[in-house]
Amino acid sequence: MRQSSLGYQVERFGLVLVWLAVIILFGAMRPDTFLSWSNFSSIFGSEAVLVIVTLGLIIPLTAGDFDLSIAQVLTFVSMLTAILSARMGLPLGYIIPIAIAAGALVGIVNGTIVLFFRVHSLIVTLGVGTFLHGITLWISDSQTISGVSRALMQYVIIHRTFGIPISFYYAVLLAAVIWYVLSYTAFGQQLLFTGRGREVGRLTGVAVGRVRMSAFVASGIMGAIAGILYTGTTGSANPNSGTTLLLPAFAAAFLGATCIKPGRFNAWGSVIAVYFLVTGINGLSVLGFRTYVHDLFYGGALVLAVMVSQLVSGRRERTL
Amino acid sequence: MPGEIHGLLGKNGSGKSTLIKILSGFHRPDEGSLEVDGRAVPLPIPLGRSERIGLSFVHQNLALLPEATVLENLIAGDHERVNAWFVNWRAEAARALRLFEEHHLDLDPWARVEDLTPVQRAQLAIIRAADRVGSHNEHASPGLLVLDEPTPFLPIEDVRVLFAMLRRLKAAGVSIVFVSHDIDEVMEITDRATVLRDGHVIGSFTTGSTDRAQIVEAIVGRSLSQTRLVGGDPAGRASGVAVRALRAKVVAGIDLDVAPGEILGLTGLIGSGYDEIPYLLAGARPAEEGTLRLDGRDRSLRHFGPAEAIRSGIVLIPADRQRYGLALDLTLTENAMLPGAAGRGTLMRLDHRSRRSATADLMKRFVVKAQSPDQAGSELSGGNQQKLLLGKWLQLDPRLVLLDEPTQGIDVGARREIYDRLIESCGRGTSIICATSEFDQLEMIAHRVLVFERGRVKAELRGGEVTKSSIEAACYGETRVHAPV
Numbered sequence: 046m047r048q049s050s051l052g053y054q055v056e057r058f059g060l061v062l063v064w065l066a067v068i069i070l071f072g073a074m075r076p077d078t079f080l081s082w083s084n085f086s087s088i089f090g091s092e093a094v095l096v097i098v099t100l101g102l103i104i105p106l107t108a109g110d111f112d113l114s115i116a117q118v119l120t121f122v123s124m125l126t127a128i129l130s131a132r133m134g135l136p137l138g139y140i141i142p143i144a145i146a147a148g149a150l151v152g153i154v155n156g157t158i159v160l161f162f163r164v165h166s167l168i169v170t171l172g173v174g175t176f177l178h179g180i181t182l183w184i185s186d187s188q189t190i191s192g193v194s195r196a197l198m199q200y201v202i203i204h205r206t207f208g209i210p211i212s213f214y215y216a217v218l219l220a221a222v223i224w225y226v227l228s229y230t231a232f233g234q235q236l237l238f239t240g241r242g243r244e245v246g247r248l249t250g251v252a253v254g255r256v257r258m259s260a261f262v263a264s265g266i267m268g269a270i271a272g273i274l275y276t277g278t279t280g281s282a283n284p285n286s287g288t289t290l291l292l293p294a295f296a297a298a299f300l301g302a303t304c305i306k307p308g309r310f311n312a313w314g315s316v317i318a319v320y321f322l323v324t325g326i327n328g329l330s331v332l333g334f335r336t337y338v339h340d341l342f343y344g345g346a347l348v349l350a351v352m353v354s355q356l357v358s359g360r361r362e363r364t365l
Numbered sequence: 366m367p368g369e370i371h372g373l374l375g376k377n378g379s380g381k382s383t384l385i386k387i388l389s390g391f392h393r394p395d396e397g398s399l400e401v402d403g404r405a406v407p408l409p410i411p412l413g414r415s416e417r418i419g420l421s422f423v424h425q426n427l428a429l430l431p432e433a434t435v436l437e438n439l440i441a442g443d444h445e446r447v448n449a450w451f452v453n454w455r456a457e458a459a460r461a462l463r464l465f466e467e468h469h470l471d472l473d474p475w476a477r478v479e480d481l482t483p484v485q486r487a488q489l490a491i492i493r494a495a496d497r498v499g500s501h502n503e504h505a506s507p508g509l510l511v512l513d514e515p516t517p518f519l520p521i522e523d524v525r526v527l528f529a530m531l532r533r534l535k536a537a538g539v540s541i542v543f544v545s546h547d548i549d550e551v552m553e554i555t556d557r558a559t560v561l562r563d564g565h566v567i568g569s570f571t572t573g574s575t576d577r578a579q580i581v582e583a584i585v586g587r588s589l590s591q592t593r594l595v596g597g598d599p600a601g602r603a604s605g606v607a608v609r610a611l612r613a614k615v616v617a618g619i620d621l622d623v624a625p626g627e628i629l630g631l632t633g634l635i636g637s638g639y640d641e642i643p644y645l646l647a648g649a650r651p652a653e654e655g656t657l658r659l660d661g662r663d664r665s666l667r668h669f670g671p672a673e674a675i676r677s678g679i680v681l682i683p684a685d686r687q688r689y690g691l692a693l694d695l696t697l698t699e700n701a702m703l704p705g706a707a708g709r710g711t712l713m714r715l716d717h718r719s720r721r722s723a724t725a726d727l728m729k730r731f732v733v734k735a736q737s738p739d740q741a742g743s744e745l746s747g748g749n750q751q752k753l754l755l756g757k758w759l760q761l762d763p764r765l766v767l768l769d770e771p772t773q774g775i776d777v778g779a780r781r782e783i784y785d786r787l788i789e790s791c792g793r794g795t796s797i798i799c800a801t802s803e804f805d806q807l808e809m810i811a812h813r814v815l816v817f818e819r820g821r822v823k824a825e826l827r828g829g830e831v832t833k834s835s836i837e838a839a840c841y842g843e844t845r846v847h848a849p850v
Contacts, residue, residue, distance in 0.1 A: 229704035231716050238703060242692025247701075248649055248681060250672035250707040309692070 060304035060314070064321040071328030079331045082208065090202060092323045094119070095277045097216050097288075098294040099301070099319055101267025102221050104309035106298060107227065108165035108241035108260040110159065113291065114174030115268040118151050120287035121181045122272025127282035131192035137200075137276060141273060146268025150263035151177065159261070160254050166261075168267075181284050191281035205280035212274050216316070218269070218338025224312035236260060237309075289339075297322055303353050323347055326351030368507075368842030369533055370835065372551035372558030372572065373544040374584055375776075380564040381544055384512055389422050412518070419508040421498035423515055431479035435472055437459050439493050448704055456549040468492055484523035487515055495534055495599030505539040505837035506753060514544055514774075521634070528554045535775050544569045548580055556710050560584055571817060575795055584777060594809050596787055605796045606765050608646065610817045611655030616820040619655070623765065623796040628833070630811030631800040634840055643767035648679035649689075650673040659764060675704065685771055686747070690754045693743035697735060698724040723760075731756035732782050755783060758788050766790065768799040772806060784810050785802050804833040804840075816840055 053061075062209030074079040097116055098184045105112045122144045126193045129135045151173065158169045202210045247253045260262040276282050299323070301314030313335065320341065375381050387394045399406045406418050415421065429438050437453070439461050440447050447457070461474040461835060470488050473479040478486060491512065498508030512531075516524050531541060531554060545551050551558050552572050560567040560583040562838060567583045604626065604768065611619040618639040623629045631639040644650045646657060648669035655666040659677055674681070683689040693701050702720045731752045735745055742750060758766065766787070772780045787797060798843050814831050815841040816824040824839040 226712065229717075230714065231708070231711045231715060233708035234699060234703065236713070237695065237699065238692055238707075241695055244689045245692045246707065248647070248671050248683065248689055248704070249703045251703075252672065252676045 046114040054358065056303075056307050058303055060066070060300065060321060063322060064317065067325055067328065068323065071331065072322075075328075076329050079328055084327065084331075086205075086209045086321035088320070088323055088327055089213045090205075091278060092305040092319060093210075093212035093213075093216035093295070094184060094271045094278060095293055096316055096319045097219055097274065099292055099297040099315045100216075100219055100312060101264040102265045102273065102294050102298045103227075103301070103312070103315055104223070104236070104267070105166070105257075105260040106310045107236045107240050107244065108257050110257055110260060111269075112155065112170050112261060112264040113167065114151060114155060115179060115264050115271075116287035116294065117174035117177040117267030118198055118265055118287075119272040119275060119290065120282075120284065121151075121177045122148055122269040122271075122293075123275045123282040123286055124181045124185050124190065124195070124271050124284060126276040127190040127193050130189055130194045130197065130276075131307070137194065137196055140197075144249025144273050145266055145269045148265040148267075148272070149262050150265070153258070153270070155265070156261035158257035159255060171360045178284075178288070185282070185359055187284055189281055189283045192277055193282075194281050195280075196275040197273075198280050201274055213276065215270075219267070220312045220316050227312060228306075231254075232259075246283055257347050291318075292347065293322060293343045296343050296350060298319055300346055300350035308354065318350075368535055368538045368540060370541045370543055370555045371562065372543055374551055374558055374580065375561035380512075380561045383564070384561070385511060385544065388420055388511060395652075401570065414454065416497050416508075419498060420511065421494040421508060423487075423490045423494045423509045423513065425514040426843070427486055427488055427515075429478050429490055431477070431480060434474065434488065435476050435478060435489060436482070438476035438478055438489060439464075439474070443497065449506035464492060464496060468495075469531060470530070474532075482523070483519055484526050484542075487519065487527055490529075491515065491530065491534075495539055495552070496734075499539075507540070509540040509542065510534070511542045511723065512544060516545065516550060516770045520821065522770055525548065544644075548584075551633075552577060552580070579763070581777070594784055605659075607658040609656050609658070611645060611652055612649070613641060613645050613652045613655075619823060621798075621815065621822075623798055625764075625794040625796055626756060626791045627812050628791055628797040628799060628810050630807040630814040631817065632804065632807060632814060632840065633800060633804060633817030633838060637826040638819040640802075643681055643769045643800050644683070644799060646674070646680055646765070647671060647767050648796070649681055649683070650758060672707070675707075675761070678761070680758040680761060680763040681767045682751075682758060682769070682770060682771060684770035686750050691742040691750055694741050696739050696741060697728070697733075697745075698738040701727055701738075701753060704757065704761055727756040727760055728753065731759075731786060733847070748775040751775055751783060752779065752786075755786055759786065759795075762793070763795060764793055766797045768801075770801050770803075771799060772801075772803065782793075794838055802834040807831060807836055 076331065078084065098119060101115050102112060123149060126140055126144050128139075129140045135143075155166070155170050156174055158164055158173070159166045160249070201212045201215075206214060214292045215229065235246065235251045235256045236253055239260075240254050243253055246256075272287075274288055297315055297318040298310060300318035301316070302310045303314070304317060305311050307313040326339055326342055327348075329342065330336075367600070373381055374386070375433055389397075413669060421818065430441070435443070440452070442774055458474045461472075465472045465474075470485075470492060472481075472485060472489060472525075478489070481489070491510070494510050495508075495565075496509060517525065519527065528550075531543070535541060543555055555572050557569055558572050558575075558580065559569045560580065562584065570580060570583075605622065605624045608619065608621045611621075614637075619642065620640075621629065631642055633639040641650070644657070645652045645666060648666075648671045652666035652669070656663045657666055657678070657679075658664075664673070664677065671681075687693060698721050699725045705713065705720075721738050727733070728735060728738065733745070733749050733752045733756065735753075742753070745753065755771075768787075771783060771787075775783070787799075791797060799807070799811065808831055811831050813825065813827040814836060815822045816826070816836065826835055828838060
């Protein structure tokens with residue numbers, strides 16, 4: 046990596062520039078609605094859930110594993126939170142640890158099957174995620190459950206700092222933690238080698254199995270946190286809520302890997318990618334496009350991001 | 366020349382691969398011209414067109430699909446001849462059999478490639494290339510085959526079999542360019558050889574009338590002595606590492622001792638099991654039985670993992686650098702500093718600046734030629750990758766260094782640097798076990814050599830007995846045949 050060269054800096058901040066360009070473009074077209082502070086603060090607040098799901102995804106992705114179950118962990122935990130709060134009236138002090146433990150448990154199940162039976166994570170987490178969705182539909186009777194404790198909403202969406210809902214700050218805090226762990230700790234290096242040179246890592250004493258297991262548990266916990274926040278954001282739990290979040294999260298994870306630290310899944314890149322994507326969607330819907338643009342935009346972005354990252358790595362290979 | 370086998374020799378980075386890539390259309394040359402069969406060919410050659418103009422390539426990895434059959438591999442990609450919509454498998458099989466028979470090859474079209482022996486795979490790749498170039502050539506000449514290091518994974522007996530095949534192809538009028546590191550092989554098979562250094566042609570030799578030293582000098586640019594770099598007999602002086610009753614899939618009943626400061630060489634023919642020993646002692650592969658004694662503590666090799674080996678001061682430098690040695694798309698710093706980050710999962714802050722400067726120091730000490738510690742491992746040449754790997758492990762001041770083919774695919778100059786570092790670390794009391802099929806390497810650096818046969822130690826040579834010829838004699842017993850098959 047030529048860290049000093051101009052080209053490299055452009056590559057690092059390319060997505061930020063594109064993001065600004067998108068804001069300017071939509072701002073010029075709809076200055077009164079798109080460029081309003083309330084529009085932006087609602088984008089920042091409500092999409093915190095997507096940021097956290099994306100951050101959760103990049104942990105196993107760095108270790109070379111996919112976690113397709115994370116969106117269903119979100120749905121399940123969101124439903125669990127709603128049921129524990131609205132139906133059973135448990136206080137938040139109990140609900141949150143239970144919810145996080147549930148996410149961790151799903152991570153352990155994923156990790157155990159992947160490691161012990163040596164099945165590809167893509168298949169395992171696809172199956173576990175679908176199974177989890179089944180449980181969610183079952184316990185909720187396929188109904189949206191509302192009437193969640195107002196305290197939860199207070200701590201997620203109602204309370205604002207500098208005009209932005211507090212959930213945004215949770216997401217930023219988690220991004221900072223993951224950024225620190227990935228780039229400044231030995232565990233971050235272990236994750237990296239587990240993903241990019243598994244045998245090299247194993248022969249150098251990295252406990253590859255334990256690292257992968259930790260990554261699954263971490264993504265389960267992140268899914269659970271996102272689930273709690275989701276319920277807090279809407280005050281209710283919808284049994285299909287997470288289903289639409291998986292693809293955007295993957296798109297953001299891969300798009301995020303093209304900036305800040307190009308070629309690697311990274312926390313700040315993921316945050317920027319999420320907000321770039323939702324700004325685009327928001328702008329298009331302000332312009333009057335209907336919901337189908339979501340799929341066009343997210344799907345297109347995922348494929349484009351993967352193409353760009355291939356181009357980048359291809360160019361490196363050719364410079365050999 | 367038509368019907369000639371021409372050797373192409375040179376160190377890594379001397380321009381061999383670049384030349385081949387230009388010929389296969391992968392690179393665009395800055396200038397120059399090319400003639401094939403007396404006809405000028407416009408450069409650059411469009412990718413995939415090289416067979417039409419009479420050039421065909423066999424790369425080291427052979428480009429065969431292991432799960433597919435011999436026949437499937439043979440016709441794969443042969444779009445010119447094979448109908449895209451319907452494959453007449455019976456006719457194709459008959460054609461393949463005729464082809465194999467013509468070249469005296471014992472290949473079954475329906476066998477799966479992964480079940481073939483290594484030499485059969487090489488034969489298949491070569492016959493496929495020869496077949497293509499012969500049938501697609503626009504000028505209906507037998508064409509030119511470029512063989513890029515086809516032999517390094519073959520035992521000597523198989524190299525002979527392969528050479529016999531090449532001679533038959535040559536007799537049929539096929540021209541062959543034979544690219545290799547192995548001077549002896551080039552001397553044996555080629556009619557003439559060209560040596561490249563730093564992108565220039567140093568000279569062409571008629572191999573029959575040139576002696577080895579001349580060629581070595583042309584490759585290296587200075588003549589290297591092949592004298593022993595180690596002396597004395599450190600064995601028995603003090604206790605070092607002792608292995609007892611080691612048994613695994615391919616080896617049985619192995620006892621070995623290495624003293625501090627001793628380099629123990631392990632060798633034998635391919636399949637004799639010597640090359641398994643480093644992996645077993647490093648905990649990289651489980652043994653069925655056996656103990657390793659170091660510092661008065663016995664460790665069972667049945668339950669021995671890399672992490673425990675490294676904690677005990679045992680490090681492994683594997684033969685397959687690209688897969689087991691370095692993570693190629695990570696930086697040199699990350700690769701070199703991995704041992705420090707690999708231990709228990711810690712959330713302590715890594716000091717990037719000190720990691721980077723430690724890597725820079727290491728690169729200086731081990732003469733790793735690279736632009737910066739932030740480069741990706743893939744950007745280094747094989748020799749520099751290996752030197753970095755050596756630095757990664759020797760910085761730990763290990764008790765026992767295990768090597769498997771430490772100089773595979775590495776040019777003569779870098780080899781010498783690697784030997785120097787190893788001997789230096791020996792001087793500090795490190796024990797070294799080096800498994801290799803290169804006998805002259807053992808002659809240079811090994812205090813003692815164990816020769817393996819069928820998973821057991823067959824002979825032990827020490828001190829002055831460690832010479833290339835006596836190792837050869839021990840390996841092949843009395844029955845060594847040097848004559849071409």
